[in-house]
Amino acid sequence: MNKMDSYITEDGRTIGAAVMEVKNITLKFGGVTAIKDISFDIRRGEIRAIIGPNGAGKTSMLNVINGFYHPQEGQINYQGQTRSKMKPYEAAVSGISRTFQNVALFAGMSTLDNIMAGRQLKMHKNFLWQMLRFGPAMDEEIENRKFCENIIDFLEIQAIRKTPVGQLPYGLQKRVELGRALAAEPSLLLLDEPMAGMNVEEKEDMSRFILDVNDQLGTTIALIEHDMGVVMDIADRVVVMDYGRKIADGYPADVQANQAVIDAYLGVAS
Amino acid sequence: MLYREAGQFKTTYKADNAIFPILQDRIAIIFYLAVAFIVIPLVGTDFFLKSMMTPFLIFALAAIGLNILVGYTGQISLGSGAFMGIGAYSCYKLVTLFPDANVILLIVLSGSFSAIIGMIFGLPSLRIKGFYLVVTTLAAQFFFEWVFINVPWLYNYNNSGAIEVPRRDVMNVIVTGPEATAVTQYLVVLSIVVVMTWVASNLIHGRIGRSWMMIRDMDIAAELMGVRPLFAKLSAFAVSSFYIGVSGAMLVFMWLGAAEAEPFDVNQSFLILFMVIIGGLGSLVGAFLGAAFIHMLPILMRATPGFFGFKANVTTVEHVSLMVVGGLIMFFLIKEPHGLARIIALFKQKLRVWPFPY
Amino acid sequence: MDLLYNIFVGPFVEMVTIPDFFMQVLWEGFVTGTLYSLIALGFVLIFKASGVFNFAQGIMVVFAALTLVGLYAAGVPAFIALILTIAVMGVLAFTVERLVLRHLVNQPDIILFMATIGLSYFLIGFGEFFFGGETKSMITEELGLPTGSTVFEPFGGLLILQHLDIAAVLIAGALVAGLAFFFSKTRIGRALRAVADDHQAALSVGISLNQIWAIVWFAAGIVALATGIMWGAKSDVSFALQIIALKALPVLILGGFTSIPGAIVGGLIVGFGEKLFEVYWGGLLGGGVEGWFAYVLALVFLMFRPQGLFGEKIIERV
Numbered sequence: 001m002n003k004m005d006s007y008i009t010e011d012g013r014t015i016g017a018a019v020m021e022v023k024n025i026t027l028k029f030g031g032v033t034a035i036k037d038i039s040f041d042i043r044r045g046e047i048r049a050i051i052g053p054n055g056a057g058k059t060s061m062l063n064v065i066n067g068f069y070h071p072q073e074g075q076i077n078y079q080g081q082t083r084s085k086m087k088p089y090e091a092a093v094s095g096i097s098r099t100f101q102n103v104a105l106f107a108g109m110s111t112l113d114n115i116m117a118g119r120q121l122k123m124h125k126n127f128l129w130q131m132l133r134f135g136p137a138m139d140e141e142i143e144n145r146k147f148c149e150n151i152i153d154f155l156e157i158q159a160i161r162k163t164p165v166g167q168l169p170y171g172l173q174k175r176v177e178l179g180r181a182l183a184a185e186p187s188l189l190l191l192d193e194p195m196a197g198m199n200v201e202e203k204e205d206m207s208r209f210i211l212d213v214n215d216q217l218g219t220t221i222a223l224i225e226h227d228m229g230v231v232m233d234i235a236d237r238v239v240v241m242d243y244g245r246k247i248a249d250g251y252p253a254d255v256q257a258n259q260a261v262i263d264a265y266l267g268v269a270s
Numbered sequence: 271m272l273y274r275e276a277g278q279f280k281t282t283y284k285a286d287n288a289i290f291p292i293l294q295d296r297i298a299i300i301f302y303l304a305v306a307f308i309v310i311p312l313v314g315t316d317f318f319l320k321s322m323m324t325p326f327l328i329f330a331l332a333a334i335g336l337n338i339l340v341g342y343t344g345q346i347s348l349g350s351g352a353f354m355g356i357g358a359y360s361c362y363k364l365v366t367l368f369p370d371a372n373v374i375l376l377i378v379l380s381g382s383f384s385a386i387i388g389m390i391f392g393l394p395s396l397r398i399k400g401f402y403l404v405v406t407t408l409a410a411q412f413f414f415e416w417v418f419i420n421v422p423w424l425y426n427y428n429n430s431g432a433i434e435v436p437r438r439d440v441m442n443v444i445v446t447g448p449e450a451t452a453v454t455q456y457l458v459v460l461s462i463v464v465v466m467t468w469v470a471s472n473l474i475h476g477r478i479g480r481s482w483m484m485i486r487d488m489d490i491a492a493e494l495m496g497v498r499p500l501f502a503k504l505s506a507f508a509v510s511s512f513y514i515g516v517s518g519a520m521l522v523f524m525w526l527g528a529a530e531a532e533p534f535d536v537n538q539s540f541l542i543l544f545m546v547i548i549g550g551l552g553s554l555v556g557a558f559l560g561a562a563f564i565h566m567l568p569i570l571m572r573a574t575p576g577f578f579g580f581k582a583n584v585t586t587v588e589h590v591s592l593m594v595v596g597g598l599i600m601f602f603l604i605k606e607p608h609g610l611a612r613i614i615a616l617f618k619q620k621l622r623v624w625p626f627p628y
Numbered sequence: 629m630d631l632l633y634n635i636f637v638g639p640f641v642e643m644v645t646i647p648d649f650f651m652q653v654l655w656e657g658f659v660t661g662t663l664y665s666l667i668a669l670g671f672v673l674i675f676k677a678s679g680v681f682n683f684a685q686g687i688m689v690v691f692a693a694l695t696l697v698g699l700y701a702a703g704v705p706a707f708i709a710l711i712l713t714i715a716v717m718g719v720l721a722f723t724v725e726r727l728v729l730r731h732l733v734n735q736p737d738i739i740l741f742m743a744t745i746g747l748s749y750f751l752i753g754f755g756e757f758f759f760g761g762e763t764k765s766m767i768t769e770e771l772g773l774p775t776g777s778t779v780f781e782p783f784g785g786l787l788i789l790q791h792l793d794i795a796a797v798l799i800a801g802a803l804v805a806g807l808a809f810f811f812s813k814t815r816i817g818r819a820l821r822a823v824a825d826d827h828q829a830a831l832s833v834g835i836s837l838n839q840i841w842a843i844v845w846f847a848a849g850i851v852a853l854a855t856g857i858m859w860g861a862k863s864d865v866s867f868a869l870q871i872i873a874l875k876a877l878p879v880l881i882l883g884g885f886t887s888i889p890g891a892i893v894g895g896l897i898v899g900f901g902e903k904l905f906e907v908y909w910g911g912l913l914g915g916g917v918e919g920w921f922a923y924v925l926a927l928v929f930l931m932f933r934p935q936g937l938f939g940e941k942i943i944e945r946v
Contacts, residue, residue, distance in 0.1 A: 066494055092496035106487035108552065109480075117484055121496035123477045127505070133472035141476060142283045149283075184495065346738050398930050401681065401737045405877050405930065409923035420914040536874070540745065547742055585756075592753025599746025603739055604731040 006044075015236060016044030019220055020065065020188055025074035027060055027244075034060045035071070036244045042188070047214055047221045049235035049252075051228075053264055056241040058224045059101055062190045065222070066098055067091040078188075092121060097186030099177045101193050101224075107166040111157060111176050114165055115148045118183025151179045155209060171202045178209060189213065191223040195230060203227065207234055232256065240264070289471060306460055311453050319452040320525070326565050327456075327463045328520045333545040333557035334470050335513025340543070341551035342474060343506035344486030345395055349407035350542045352414035353511045354518025355534030356384045359424045361519035362433040365446075366426055373438035373446055374458060377523060381516035388511025395503050399489075411536050418531035434528040446523045455524045462520065466513060471554055473509065482506050483552075514542075544595060548602050550611030559610040567591060631912075639908035648785025653907050654900065659793040661899020662800045663858055667872060668879040668891035669804065670851040676824040676886045677844040680729060681737065683744035685852060686873020687751040692717055692849065693766065693856030693865040694759045700767045709767075710853075717849030725841055748873075766860035773861060796858045803854055807847065808888055816843060824886065878926035898922045 006016040018041035027035040035057045042048045050058050063069040065076065067086030076083050079094060086096075097118070106114050123144060129137040152158055155175050160168060165176055174194060181189060194210070195203045211234055213219050225231050231238060231252060238255045240248040242264040248255045255261055278293055280286040290296045310323060336350050361380035365373060391410040395403055418424060425433045437447030444450045445458055473479050481502040484492035493499055522529045541564060549560020568591045572584070606612055643650040667689065674682045682688075695716050699709035728747060732740055774791035781787070811817040822830040823840045831837060856865070859872070875898070883894025902918050910917045 068490065068494060088493045089496060089498055092494060098494065100491065104488045104491040106484055106491070108483055108487050113480060113483075117480055117492075118495060120477065120481060120484070125477070127478065130473055130476045130478050131469045133476060137472075137476055138284065138287070141287060145283045145287065180495075340738075344738075346741075394927060394931060398934050401741060402881065402930055402934065404741070405881050405923060405926050408874065408877065409920060409927045412920035412923055416916055416919055420916065536871070540749075543742065543745075589753045589757040593750050593757070594753075596746045596748065596750025596753060600728050600743050600750065603735070603743045603746065604728070607735065607739060 009236065013045060013215060015046045018042065019044040019079060020222075021077040022061075022065065023075045023077065025061070025064055025071045025076075027057070027064060027069055027071045034244055035064070037073075038241070038244075038246045039074075040239045040246060040249055042220060042222055043237075044220050045214070045218055046236040047210070047223060047234055049231045049238045050222060050224045050241065051226070051231055051238060052241035052247075055243075057244040058241055059192055061241070062098060062192055062222070062224065065091070065188075065190060066096060092184070095185070095187035096190065097181040097184040097188070098190035099174070099181050099192055099194055101196070103170070103173045103177055105165045105173055105177055105180070108164070110162050110164055111168070111179075112145075112148065112152070112161040114176055115151060115179045115183045116144060118180040119144045119148065121184060148179075148183055151182050154182075154212070155179050171198050174198070174206070175209070178206075182213065186219060189219050189221045191221060191225075193224050193226065195225060195227060203230060210234060228256075287475075289475060303464070306464075307457070311457060314456075316452040319456045322566065322569070324452070324456050324459050324525050325521075326562055327459045328517050328525060329542070329545060329565055330558045330561035331463050331466060331520070332514050332517035332542050333549060333561045334467060334554060335510045335517065336542050337546050337549075337552065337554070337557050338470065338474075338482070338513065339506050339510035340546055341553065341556075342479060342486060343482040343503065343510075345392070345503065345506060346401065346403050347407040347510075348404055348536065348539045348543065349391065349410040349414075350514050351534045351536055351538035352411040353384045353388060353514040354521060354538065355414055355418055355531065356387055356511075357381055357515025357518030358522040358529060358534070359418060359433065360384070360515070361523060362426075362435075363424065365436065365438065365523075369436075369438075372440055373523070374440055374462070377519045378462065378516055380519045381512040384515025384518070385508040385512040388507040388514075389504050392504055392507030392511075395507070396499055407539075408536070411539055415531055415535055418534065430530075432528055432530040433522065435523050435526075448527060459520055459524050462516070466516065467554065470509075470513070474554070478502075478505060486552075544599055547599060548609050550609030551607070553609070553611035555614065556609050556611030559614070563610065564595070567595065634912055635909070642908060646785070648781075648787050651787050653903055655787070655789060655793070657900040657903035658896065659796060659899070660903060661896035662797050663855065663862075663895075664875060664879050664898050665892045665895025666800050666803070666851060666855040666858065667876045668883065668895050669807070669888065670848045670855065671876050671880055672886060672888055672891045673807075673844050673848045673851065675880075677820055678729065678823075678841055679737075679827075680732075680740050681744065681885070682848070683741060683873065684724070684747040684751060685848065685876070686871070687748045687755070688717070688720070688849065688852040689856045689859065689873070690865065691720065691751060691755055691856075692853040693860040694755055694764070696853070696857065697764045697767060697860070697865055698759055701764075706767060713853055714850060717853055718846045721845030721849050722842055725838075725845055729841075764865045766857060766865055773857075792861055796861075799854060799858070803851065804888065804892060807851075811888070816840075820844065875922060878922040881926040882929055898925070901925055 004017045006014060008014050020042040021039075022041075023039045025035055025038050026033065038057075038061065050061060052058055060069060064071050065086065067088040067090060070085040074084070076086055078086075078096070081094075083090075106117060109117065123140055125137045125140045129135060152161055155178065157172065157175055157179065160172060160176075165173060168176065174196075178191075178194065181191075191210070195206050198206060207230060210221060210223070214221055223235070235252055237250060238248070238252050239246060240255055240258070240261050247260045247264060248258045278291075280291065285291065290299060310319070314323065332350060332354060335353075336347065339345050339347050357380045360383035361377055364371070364376045364380055368376065387410070391406055394406045398406060419431065422428075422431075425431060428434070435446050435448075437449055438445055443454055445454060474482075481492070481497045482505075484495070484497050485499060485502045485506075489499060492502070518534065521533065526533065545560035545564045546557065547560070548563055549558070550556025568587070571591050571594065572587050602609055667685065670685045670688070671682060674680055674685070692713055696709055696713045699712055700706060704712065724747065728743060729740075732743055735743075773795050777788050777790045778794075779786065779788055811820060819830070819835045819840055820843070822833070822835055823837060827837060830840075879891065879894040879898050881894070882897050883890030883892070902921050905921050906915075906918045
């Protein structure tokens, strides 16, 4: 189907035209090629999974989209603008938000502060008002606090809102990180292994949150994930990477049956 | 049971966001301010004010400044001595160039020179991270040590090479110079420090302080979240240097009365860093505690042998002081990297449940 | 116009027209550079093995010198004093590792750095308390180090090389060569390189970190002693010497924190640079620029190459 067409899924969500497109991206670190000539698109409102064996370059791909790594070749097309590389600030301002593989929370701050940190771009009151605090700066702070509290309610983490995140168990840290990413009201949410290290219940909770975010807020989500069950259940389309190359791209059922994908995961007998 | 906050419910976000949400803390801070502004000037001797309280407050302000940079933004700096000097010398030039201006205003203004230079020397922090930044600030430190001696314009071509504080009045009260009273100077310093501490606290609890802490904790994630490292780091350097500059100006104008380049050498940088570490990185209360500790320690140590009834010569006391300070730094960094502030916080925690053990 | 001439043309003209003086300056720079390299070497050793920037290296240099001089003054013959001092440095290193560093293993760099500053202050206080604060002179002759000087006459001019300086360069060279050999050819050297690369991996192949660290600190102690003797011979032993440790920072920036050849190159660059700048351009600024030149040089350098000459490029991962 043409990438400009929108369609309606079985469960009634509308998936729109491609909102993010990466074309012929090549990323090298010195002599090591992390990503070789990869192209794929992400449609508005969909949940796009990026899967592949370890070291395939999935996180590097997200880093390119974020603007943290700059590819040597290729282009990124986002919201109609084409660039050869993203700058982190531009990515953030244009509504790209993410979580990280190794939980990059601000360890010295509480849950609430971390989520408020996600609102940085929405807070504008200038330096002088900040020095005074009473007045416009405080009003802005409270307004944003309300927004963050909604997120806290949504993620069911009210009890830990004042706890320093360093003291939280891993599963809750991941949830707080999701909250922080949501606080920025992203149009594209990048999740890097959001369920790594979780048990079955935690995975179910996290899946539910991800689906709710996509369904209720209409957020487009790109998600790196190792758990095939999760991918098959919640993803609309899948990209498979191996050794920096794209080896499959399509609906979950098709990808699952693809021989190249099976070989990559199970290894080919030589 | 004294410190329980049970029963103190916050019903608005505004109340929850207050700096002192617990009633007992609010009472405590009013108490401290009352003691500082009213009791101490009435009761304290000139010696107490001039040798203990005034310098303590001055160093506390410097420690707050350095804490903003090191404790809240995570940028190491060994240049605080030089920045104090910049504040002091610019104040001297301002005061001698504008003899009729309000000297208190000039003291506060001189911080801006430190701020500007601080920002310049903070520019490398955008490329240079972590430990390497020490070199940048050391470059500033040693360069300005040289400037204070080799640029005679700074000390008005004085033969002695020193700056001497002239007498200045504000509203008919002598504020600086040899005739100013200890009480006047103490109260001026106290007022400036209280106001600036309040401003620092406001900045830290708001958006800007959060951006500093984000840079400290994980600057990559911060950048990906829209924090511009340029703004955040330079604002940290600017505010930090401003505070340190004002403290330097006060050091000369409100305490020493005269100075050469010596009080602004690299040893001073180390001392202020020690105040920040021992007091607690990332804590305003810690800045005060650390300043009190480092400043009072030599005085206490000098008094202790006499207290116990035997004499010790001055140099031995100096040496032992050094050992104690060095030993305590190591002790704190090993046992309690969050310093005295954390120890106090833990104590308050115990108070919450007292008389129960947990 | 005058100023431009003085900056861009004058000094070079001077260098060429008075070549013997130029060579003298170069030699002085070379000697100072060698001594800086020695100090930096001590830092590199410890940093390489344990990732700790041991700020206390400076005071250890002074401590070593003081112990040596103190022992000799107490009547111990020179060479025995030398051996005893090495032993003392070994004990000091061991104690520091046990009491301080061991407890700081996982802390960020800055905390470690500040802890070693604290250590430095402690050792200064202790040293002054124990040895007294007056300046002492190094027992140069008793150790068999040559005094006197040789005079050359290049280009019809005058060049004076102090024998002590020549000895310093040779000894430093020998130390560096010895350490380089040790690192690359022996079993323990290999283990050291493994530890420098990855502590966990080294542990997992059975290398005893504690043993390696003890050896490294010991080696650093010997380097400190050599440095102390050389510096002390040149400018007497006092506590002001420990500020020189700070000078090692620009050297390490230029040469990288983990590279032995880098420490040498860095030290020489700083040594040459300082001397040349001070002599030929210092007059324009009023003199005394040696205090900050190295730092500004390092600063400029860092802007272009944040990892130093020989350091590894830092690739950040998220």
